[in-house]
Amino acid sequence: MPPLSPELTRTEHLEPLSAAPAGKLISIDTAVFAELVARLVEAVGAVERGNQRAVGVAAERRCTAAILSTGKPPAGCTPAAQ
Amino acid sequence: MMESAFFVLLRRWWPAFAVLGLVFAGLALAAHMFGKGEKAGANKVTVQVQRDHAVAVADARTDERAAVAASSTIATSVAQQTVASAAVTHHIVETLRNAIESVPPATPGDPMPSAPVDRVRDDVNAAIARANRAAAVAPAVAGADPDGAS
Numbered sequence: 001m002p003p004l005s006p007e008l009t010r011t012e013h014l015e016p017l018s019a020a021p022a023g024k025l026i027s028i029d030t031a032v033f034a035e036l037v038a039r040l041v042e043a044v045g046a047v048e049r050g051n052q053r054a055v056g057v058a059a060e061r062r063c064t065a066a067i068l069s070t071g072k073p074p075a076g077c078t079p080a081a082q
Numbered sequence: 083m084m085e086s087a088f089f090v091l092l093r094r095w096w097p098a099f100a101v102l103g104l105v106f107a108g109l110a111l112a113a114h115m116f117g118k119g120e121k122a123g124a125n126k127v128t129v130q131v132q133r134d135h136a137v138a139v140a141d142a143r144t145d146e147r148a149a150v151a152a153s154s155t156i157a158t159s160v161a162q163q164t165v166a167s168a169a170v171t172h173h174i175v176e177t178l179r180n181a182i183e184s185v186p187p188a189t190p191g192d193p194m195p196s197a198p199v200d201r202v203r204d205d206v207n208a209a210i211a212r213a214n215r216a217a218a219v220a221p222a223v224a225g226a227d228p229d230g231a232s
Contacts, residue, residue: 011217016207027194034182037202038175041209045171048213049164055217056160063156064149071145077152 001065009058011051014044163216170212174205 063077092099181198188194 012213013217014210014213016210017203021199025194028197030182030185030197033197034179037178037182037206040206041174041178042171044206044209044213045167045174048171048209048216049167051213051216052160052163052167055219056156056163060153060156063152067149067152068145071141071148073148073152077156 001061001068003065004058004061006058009054009061011054012047014047167212167216171209174209178202178205 059077063073066072066074066077178198178201181201185195185197
């Protein structure tokens with residue numbers, strides 16, 4: 001099997017929240033704030049699952065290609081449990 | 083009375099004719115046997131090639147099954163990670179929703195209560211750290227990442 005381009009399994013990196021309070025206050029409704037926070041957390045979770053899939057696809061190609069070319073699962077690939 | 087020329091020839095040269103006949107018979111026999119041997123040899127080679135081919139195909143099938151199994155193991159592992167990640171996301175969302183909604187309502191005249199921004203920041207950063215870790219971690223052997231909730 002041909003090697004998979006790293007472009008196809010590139011993972012994403014997120015920057016953490018780090019803002020220091022500026023002292024200038026605005027008000028916001030709790031429901032609106034809660035929704036903003038919920039969507040943010042869901043988006044972060046989606047990135048996590050996307051990263052898991054990217055890593056999984058890369059591993060799948062690495063393992064299957066190695067097995068098909070050498071007949072043996074390489075290190076890091078769980079042996080075929082049949 | 084003259085004998086026919088043919089019988090004269092026959093009487094004088096019969097040993098030569100006999101030898102000639104024997105030679106032809108021998109040649110015919112040799113050709114036949116050679117052809118048989120050639121055919122047998124070809125059959126043998128064909129059988130060997132077929133056997134080699136069957137072995138190669140069986141090997142390829144075995145490798146293919148191993149590859150399919152490895153692929154499905156990884157897929158299962160990723161599916162488990164997805165379920166775990168979704169559960170963690172859900173848990174964080176619920177926790178923060180409770181934290182935000184439990185802020186007491188503002189009473190007229192008093193200063194407005196502040197939002198639980200530290201809590202929100204910490205939980206969101208924990209989720210972000212998980213997302214970044216998922217990119218770095220080697221993929222997963224089934225059942226890995228027992229990270230519970232945040």
